[in-house]
Amino acid sequence: MTTRATPSEADAVEAANAAFYLAFEQADVDAMAQVWDDEQPEALSCIHPGWPPLHGRRAVLRSWSAAMASTDSIQFVLTDLHVHVEGGTAVVTCTENVLTGGIADGGAGAAVATNVFRRREDGWRLQVHHAGPLMSELEA
Amino acid sequence: MTTRATPSEADAVEAANAAFYLAFEQADVDAMAQVWDDEQPEALSCIHPGWPPLHGRRAVLRSWSAAMASTDSIQFVLTDLHVHVEGGTAVVTCTENVLTGGIADGGAGAAVATNVFRRREDGWRLQVHHAGPLMSELEA
Numbered sequence: 001m002t003t004r005a006t007p008s009e010a011d012a013v014e015a016a017n018a019a020f021y022l023a024f025e026q027a028d029v030d031a032m033a034q035v036w037d038d039e040q041p042e043a044l045s046c047i048h049p050g051w052p053p054l055h056g057r058r059a060v061l062r063s064w065s066a067a068m069a070s071t072d073s074i075q076f077v078l079t080d081l082h083v084h085v086e087g088g089t090a091v092v093t094c095t096e097n098v099l100t101g102g103i104a105d106g107g108a109g110a111a112v113a114t115n116v117f118r119r120r121e122d123g124w125r126l127q128v129h130h131a132g133p134l135m136s137e138l139e140a
Numbered sequence: 141m142t143t144r145a146t147p148s149e150a151d152a153v154e155a156a157n158a159a160f161y162l163a164f165e166q167a168d169v170d171a172m173a174q175v176w177d178d179e180q181p182e183a184l185s186c187i188h189p190g191w192p193p194l195h196g197r198r199a200v201l202r203s204w205s206a207a208m209a210s211t212d213s214i215q216f217v218l219t220d221l222h223v224h225v226e227g228g229t230a231v232v233t234c235t236e237n238v239l240t241g242g243i244a245d246g247g248a249g250a251a252v253a254t255n256v257f258r259r260r261e262d263g264w265r266l267q268v269h270h271a272g273p274l275m276s277e278l279e280a
Contacts, residue, residue, distance in 0.1 A: 040226065043224040051274075053220065053252055080193065082185065082193070086180065091268055116256060116268075128233075128256075132273070
């Protein structure tokens with residue numbers, strides 16, 4: 001009943017995960033909509049760092065549109081990436097190392113994320129994103 | 141291929157989720173070990189608020205033993221509980237309203253959590269726990 005990830009499965013999940021962060025970097029609303037699952041729209045949940053949970057595709061995508069509209073530039077370097085595929089569900093955890101803004105007023109930070117993807121006919125789609133701050137960031 | 145939660149399925153997941161918090165409240169190491177999955181031990185991941193991710197059953201359970209040993213008393217009231225069951229995987233999000241310590245030196249706080257359970261032969265077992273602080277807590 002359970003399956004372990006084949007290399008290609010894990011690769012496909014990692015690509016879907018990368019597409020999520022790329023959509024944010026490029027402030028691409030259409031790409032972000034494609035990343036998130038639309039087969040079970042009510043099941044989506046998203047927790048931005050420090051925020052209460054958002055539920056449902058409409059609220060989640062609206063939050064990303066707002067986040068992307070209010071971010072001049074952002075770049076992610078993902079580290080400590082773990083992928084676990086079992087059945088039709090994949091769990092990714094990673095550290096999001098973030099660079100924001102321009103040279104003059106830019107900042108850097110890090111958060112930890114858990115992302116849950118579901119296997120659909122057209123590929124792996126994001127159902128759950130939970131990002132939280134790291135203690136070192138909280139103290140800074 | 142996907143299934144929606146029947147009431148009894150969602151109830152069973154909610155009970156497994158409650159058992160997780162009860163194990164912490166009661167500082168019951170055996171109950172905590174029973175809550176977490178042992179079928180795919182390497183797949184476990186746990187993010188305590190502000191911590192980097194822990195991976196694997198050994199590291200995860202050790203962190204809970206340490207947390208329970210260093211906590212005099214703790215009580216959870218869960219609010220905003222959402223359960224989504226699909227196939228053999230369930231996702232729970234909730235707000236953890238926490239009371240700690242005695243009357244004199246006790247504190248209160250809140251965190252948001254995403255918990256992923258897998259359906260095993262003996263019931264729903266926890267594979268992923270991610271808890272993060274709320275902004276109101278960060279500012280306090």
